[in-house]
Amino acid sequence: xxxxxxxxxxxxxxxxxNRGIGLGFVKRILAYDKESWVYGTYRxxxxxxxxxxxxxxxxxxxxxxxxxxxxxQIEACLLTIGQELKESGRSLTHVINCVGMLHQxxxxxxxxxRQIDAANLLTYFQVNSIASxxxxxxxVPLLKQTDRTIFATLSAKVGSIGDNQLGGWYGYRASKAxxxxxxxxxxxxxxxxCKGAIVVVLHPGTTDTRLSQPFQRNVAPEKLFSVDRCVxxxxxxxxxxxxxxxxxxxxxxxxxxxx
Ligand SMILES: NC(=O)c1ccc[n+]([C@@H]2O[C@H](COP(=O)([O-])OP(=O)(O)OC[C@H]3O[C@@H](n4cnc5c(N)ncnc54)[C@H](OP(=O)(O)O)[C@@H]3O)[C@@H](O)[C@H]2O)c1
Numbered sequence: 001x002x003x004x005x006x007x008x009x010x011x012x013x014x015x016x017x018n019r020g021i022g023l024g025f026v027k028r029i030l031a032y033d034k035e036s037w038v039y040g041t042y043r044x045x046x047x048x049x050x051x052x053x054x055x056x057x058x059x060x061x062x063x064x065x066x067x068x069x070x071x072x073q074i075e076a077c078l079l080t081i082g083q084e085l086k087e088s089g090r091s092l093t094h095v096i097n098c099v100g101m102l103h104q105x106x107x108x109x110x111x112x113x114r115q116i117d118a119a120n121l122l123t124y125f126q127v128n129s130i131a132s133x134x135x136x137x138x139x140v141p142l143l144k145q146t147d148r149t150i151f152a153t154l155s156a157k158v159g160s161i162g163d164n165q166l167g168g169w170y171g172y173r174a175s176k177a178x179x180x181x182x183x184x185x186x187x188x189x190x191x192x193x194c195k196g197a198i199v200v201v202l203h204p205g206t207t208d209t210r211l212s213q214p215f216q217r218n219v220a221p222e223k224l225f226s227v228d229r230c231v232x233x234x235x236x237x238x239x240x241x242x243x244x245x246x247x248x249x250x251x252x253x254x255x256x257x258x259x
Pocket of ligand 1: 015016017018019020021022042043044047066067068069098099100101102127154155156157203204205206207208209210211212
């Protein structure tokens, strides 16, 4: 377990906090940093019972409804956070975007070109790629004065073009590759506008969540991380980041991944 100093934060924003890796981050920050506020976003109250039950006993946890495909909701959410932080004299030290989609309802990752569907591709891009650039747009007022803020979005190794050996999963792969390009470009612009921001994309490794559940059969047990282990590993990677790392793509063990 890493020392508590790695998460000595003033306020953290975790998007997709109602389940999976996002919920794991919320729990870890509340447990290891007794001062920090945590803003957690969820999309649907009905699937956020665990998060709401945490908030009942933890006043530092503030919950906000957010569907990341709606820019107006992203803007409103960040305005609220910006206002509260200003009034409390806190600053945002971590923004961790854990929202992502591989399958939902009738949408499954494509195994071949026969399954390509334009509407599904758009959904992948809206959730996995465009959300982060909209977030970056509306984060500027909150980040432009901060000394050190990590803005991390969870990507996936399968979004690496250089590493693609298997094909398939067209929408998910391409939307994560687009996310990576967005984050790289955001890092370059933030160098001028938000000079204390460290912008990175992180591959969490295969982690036991709803997202990976249908695809876990062929994963060796030692390669399937628990949420706690995943969050611990990613926290360690983030704790070691410097401004020079902004614009990079890191794996769960801190190694850099090819674009
Ligand atoms: N688990 C893995 O093995 C693995 C591997 C590589 C990369 N990743 C990446 O890690 C990130 C976290 O995934 P996870 O494993 O924690 O998956 P998860 O348990 O399925 O959680 C995904 C989160 O994204 C939210 N979400 C989806 N669409 C949304 C939308 N339109 N607006 C707001 N929130 C939305 C979900 O909310 P709802 O509950 O409301 O749907 C949920 O909070 C994703 O970016 C994923 O691609 C995961």
